[in-house]
Amino acid sequence: MIPAELLTPQVHEPEVTEAEERISVATQWQLMWWRFRKHKPALVSAVVVILLYLTAAGAEFLAYADPLASDAQRGLISPQPLHVSLGGLSVNGLTGQRDPQTFKRVYVEDPTVNIPVSVFAQGFPYKLFGLIPMDRHLIGVSGGNRTAETTLFLLGTDQQGRDQFSRLVFATRISLLIGLASVAISLVLGVLLGGLSGYIGGTVDTLIQRLIEILRSIPTIPLWMGLAASVPKDWTIEQVFFAMTLIFSLFSWTELARVVRGRFLSLREEDFVMAAELVGCSRLRIIFRHLVPSFLSHIIAATTLALPAIVIFETSLSFLGLGMRPPAISWGVMLQEASNVQTAAISPWLLWPAVPVIVAILAFNFLGDGLRDAADPYGV
Amino acid sequence: MAAYIARRLLLAAVTIVAVSILSFLIIHLPPGDYVTSYIAQMAAQGGRVSAEEAQNLRIQYGLDQPVYIQYLRWMGMIVHGNFGMAMEYQLPVAQVIGDRLWLTIAVSIAALLFTWAISLPIGIYSAVRQNSMLDYVFTFVGFIGLAIPNFLLALLVLYFGFKYFNTNVGGLFSAAYADAPWSWAKFQDMLAHLPVPAVVLGLAATAGQIRIMRANLLDEKRKPYVVTARAKGLPEYRVILKYPVRVALNPFASTIGYTLPYIVSGSVIVSIVLSLPTVGPLLYSALVALDMFLAGTIILLLGTLTVIGTLLSDLLLMWLDPRIRLENR
Numbered sequence: 001m002i003p004a005e006l007l008t009p010q011v012h013e014p015e016v017t018e019a020e021e022r023i024s025v026a027t028q029w030q031l032m033w034w035r036f037r038k039h040k041p042a043l044v045s046a047v048v049v050i051l052l053y054l055t056a057a058g059a060e061f062l063a064y065a066d067p068l069a070s071d072a073q074r075g076l077i078s079p080q081p082l083h084v085s086l087g088g089l090s091v092n093g094l095t096g097q098r099d100p101q102t103f104k105r106v107y108v109e110d111p112t113v114n115i116p117v118s119v120f121a122q123g124f125p126y127k128l129f130g131l132i133p134m135d136r137h138l139i140g141v142s143g144g145n146r147t148a149e150t151t152l153f154l155l156g157t158d159q160q161g162r163d164q165f166s167r168l169v170f171a172t173r174i175s176l177l178i179g180l181a182s183v184a185i186s187l188v189l190g191v192l193l194g195g196l197s198g199y200i201g202g203t204v205d206t207l208i209q210r211l212i213e214i215l216r217s218i219p220t221i222p223l224w225m226g227l228a229a230s231v232p233k234d235w236t237i238e239q240v241f242f243a244m245t246l247i248f249s250l251f252s253w254t255e256l257a258r259v260v261r262g263r264f265l266s267l268r269e270e271d272f273v274m275a276a277e278l279v280g281c282s283r284l285r286i287i288f289r290h291l292v293p294s295f296l297s298h299i300i301a302a303t304t305l306a307l308p309a310i311v312i313f314e315t316s317l318s319f320l321g322l323g324m325r326p327p328a329i330s331w332g333v334m335l336q337e338a339s340n341v342q343t344a345a346i347s348p349w350l351l352w353p354a355v356p357v358i359v360a361i362l363a364f365n366f367l368g369d370g371l372r373d374a375a376d377p378y379g380v
Numbered sequence: 381m382a383a384y385i386a387r388r389l390l391l392a393a394v395t396i397v398a399v400s401i402l403s404f405l406i407i408h409l410p411p412g413d414y415v416t417s418y419i420a421q422m423a424a425q426g427g428r429v430s431a432e433e434a435q436n437l438r439i440q441y442g443l444d445q446p447v448y449i450q451y452l453r454w455m456g457m458i459v460h461g462n463f464g465m466a467m468e469y470q471l472p473v474a475q476v477i478g479d480r481l482w483l484t485i486a487v488s489i490a491a492l493l494f495t496w497a498i499s500l501p502i503g504i505y506s507a508v509r510q511n512s513m514l515d516y517v518f519t520f521v522g523f524i525g526l527a528i529p530n531f532l533l534a535l536l537v538l539y540f541g542f543k544y545f546n547t548n549v550g551g552l553f554s555a556a557y558a559d560a561p562w563s564w565a566k567f568q569d570m571l572a573h574l575p576v577p578a579v580v581l582g583l584a585a586t587a588g589q590i591r592i593m594r595a596n597l598l599d600e601k602r603k604p605y606v607v608t609a610r611a612k613g614l615p616e617y618r619v620i621l622k623y624p625v626r627v628a629l630n631p632f633a634s635t636i637g638y639t640l641p642y643i644v645s646g647s648v649i650v651s652i653v654l655s656l657p658t659v660g661p662l663l664y665s666a667l668v669a670l671d672m673f674l675a676g677t678i679i680l681l682l683g684t685l686t687v688i689g690t691l692l693s694d695l696l697l698m699w700l701d702p703r704i705r706l707e708n709r
Contacts, residue, residue: 214395216638219686221645222663222679223402229667229675230409312529316649319531320664339653341538341548351539354532361527 035374042370045363056173060126063166064140071161077107079156090116156349158337174330179310185249190256195287198264212254228322237328259302263295297375305368308361392691399683407676466674473677484658490574491581499586503593522587530646534580534653550654600624630701636693641686
């Protein structure tokens, strides 16, 4: 038997559901956000990246000890686990002893002593974001007189008795900033050269493409090491930072240029480019005013994917002592302490800086993947 | 085909010239010149170099000439096999480098072989059993491999080797063979030590290669010719291995050109951490001592080797891919 509704002719109104209507009126950035939201690892990574940059910005507030204050007496103290109880946070105290063999002062955890750890504790004075003078820190041990017995070492201390946790917080700042600064410079280079290459074409394109091919077929680490070693020893932290940024961006613009060129090749035939040409816009204006905004999202994705490589190289070079050097604090500089295996085996907490390195690289990679998917929200 | 080879050869030649200019730049970057460093070196050892002597040395090394002439002189020396003197060792650079260059090549090739031996089957498996449990496991391990910098992985391997097995996994020879002349036994000893650096070096590249192989094969697998092969009743392993894998192999092989510089690059840093007798630690100590002739030569040699390796891989690709071989015919 044939169902009745098939026999009666029906006029089909194109039914637009509410959801579809929402999509058709959404702006491009809204579509990207909806697409990005679906990529769960990227979403989590975005939160991680934001937290990392917040750590970098508010390092003084998060750290509870001066990262440069060294005390040979307190060298290589093991981490004190944080106890959470009804009475609040606390750690076990330390007692100083004399090692009977080496006559070195060593600190051993003393479970009978309880040191309360308070939130928003008073500590060393600083200026938050370089502006607001403060002396409160997220956590800390209250009371002014801080001997080794009554202080806090969440992640232990390094060989010179500096607090690992506070150093790690400050290292985040330099390690992430160097990536951001290098990527900013290679972005300018990449967009400019990739743009010229894709927009002008012809000989310029061939030359720039060959240049990219040459730069990509050279092993970069030996070259970087050579350039980094030539940085004079008496330069200040800022000068070394600047030199490193230049060295990194010198070689990392190629991938960005490749992405930009591909976009240009596909966009330069569009009508709006022709229109801009006809009203007499200059080439630079067409590139930066008309073309760049239309593939900005792709650039953002490529930029994020360029960050992990720079973090890796900065960490590697600083680890070798050729990148950032003490008193600057970066993850690589901290890992230098663990470069002797015997030391690392006795004090494994010196390997802690490896964790933020891996987390940051993973987060940037996933975030970049998610952004790349979201950059083209009209695809399948 | 001839045009393809000619283009590749030309690009390789230009790249080598670019590397040589960069190496020369590095030699000349630090303040002062070779003679200044030599005088400092002599002073440190208690010797003295008179101003006249210094001037003579400068003329002898051509340091009074314009930079481009110095560069040409340096290139001329290198073409004649004369790499200059390594200050720190007071020996010719060629003698200081010695075996280390060949050991660098050995380590790099071992890493490359490891990368291929691992990523090819895993890539195929992940594509055939897409979204299976193991596929996710491999993807996860691959991401971890990508996220751990080479030197950190080397450090962790050293650490765990020391802590749990109480052995030093670094080095390329046992103590007995370290200074011994080459023999069959020494060669075997080296082969036994190669896996650790090869795995450490190759792991990061492996992750990338697996992703490429998997993506290529997934694209090919859905094409009609595969369906046809299956419809003809070919056994599944032949359907996969005989057709789509061979097609997917080409883009995979072409990535060797990018993998090699990456591995050579990494080998420098891994060698330093694992204290392998390759050019890595030598380059490092030369850079720390600002012995720029030695450092520049090593950078030049590494760059040249990489370019030659890439060229060879391009030729291999040509042999693999008939579309390039038969071009312009």
